[in-house]
Amino acid sequence: MPLHAPPAPAPALRSVLAALGSPTAVRGARIPPALRAARGTLKPELPLPVHVLTAIAGSGPSPRTRLTGWRFLLRGSGAAVGTAETTCTADGWVFSQFGEGPYVASTENALRRAESLTASYQPRLLSVPELYMLTLWLHADTEADAAAGVLAPADLLVPLSPAPPGIAPDRQHRVDGLLPLLIHRVTAPLLRTPA
Incomplete structure (x- = not known):
């Protein structure tokens, strides 16, 4: 198997399981309709660390990422x-939110296709907030800290x-x-002078 997914922190998984076990959390008004309508027990699978691309528009060091959940x-x-998301607070990993939408199927499909690659990768998610973009990040160092x-x-990045x-x-x-294109897309509006 070419994908070497790091295990999620145990407190992150526990917070998701606690949210799934809470009737108010999974049936509340702010819950996506697909989750409210789901039959049977929802099972959390395929945990992926979520990183945000930072310093993309700056003139300093090259873009970096930081783990957000x-x-x-x-x-x-x-x-x-x-989806169920967790975030790290001063008190540790806590449940953040449930989600739905096209990224659910897109993530699952991208992971399935990545399984057929010949090289091994550590799967992650990389968000580019300035472009409202989410990518599957296939990190070549499979032993790296998530x-x-x-x-x-x-x-490899899979938008x-x-x-x-x-x-x-x-x-x-x-x-x-891909990174030079992303940097250009983010910085081009900043470089335009007002008319």
Whole structure:
């Protein structure tokens, strides 16, 4: 198996299980309809560390990432129907929110395709907030600490669908090929002078 997923911190998993076990948490008004309508027990699977790309528009060091949480796909009735996210606070890992939408299926499909690669990778999620973009980050160092956030030129990024216009979704891009495009897309509006 080419994907070497790091285990989620035990407190992160416990916080998701506690939220799933809470009737008010899983049936409340702010819960996505797909999760409220799910039959049977929802099971958290495929935890992925979520990193945010930072310093992309700065003139300082090259873009970095920072770990912001863990996202679990929630499986119910044989299909992924949503996500559960955790975040790290001063008190440790806590449940953050449930989610749904196109990134659920897109993440699952990207992971399935990554399984067929010949090289081994550590799967992560990388968010680019300035572009409203989420990617599957296939980190080449399978033994790396999941909290470490150094993008290596040979790492692969798979923009999840829907991707921003002009960026091909659901295709593998080397970091050294896609990162310059992302930087340009973020910094180009900053470089335009007002008329």
